[in-house]
Every structure is written in structure tokens, then in C-alpha cells.
Amino acid sequence: MRRVAASRVFINEKEFHNNHVVELFNHIVTKHYPLTEEIPMTEWLGGTIILRNGEAYHTPKLLSSAELCTDNGCGNRYIQRL
Secondary structure, three states, X not given: OEEEEEEEEEOOOOOEEEEEEEEEEOOEEEEEEEOOOOOOOEEXXXXXXXXXXXXXXXXXXXXXXXXXOOOOOXXXXXXEEO
């Protein structure tokens, strides 16, 4: 299991949470929840995590809902699958 946290986590295009934790098992999101205190073995990634189809993607940039990756907006952004 891998536990990561970021400044912003998008659940979908309209729902996001600030300072949120995402747990992954074999690259699949198993759960997510607010970061309310320091949690052992949690990687702070900062930036934005985007949850899509059970997977998580990270970019070091703090995105707004208007900037979420679309077909015409990804070319110059660094987005990595977690």
C-alpha cells in the first residue's frame, strides 16, 4: 500500500478537497480522506492529485477546476500516474 497526500485532490471535475490523502494498492485508489494530522508513512507530494477511473495522477502544479487536463490542455503539463 502507498499513501500520498497533496494540497488539492480532485475527485471529479467539480469536486475537490484541499489537504487530502489518497491510498493506493497496485496503482488503484482504495480510499481517500482529509489530512487532519501527520500520518506515518505518508508521502507529501504537494500540487494536485486527480482521481480518474480508479487511478490517481499527480502534477506538481496546483490546478483549479478550470485547468483540469482536457484533450486540448495537457501538452505542456507534467502529469504522472501514481
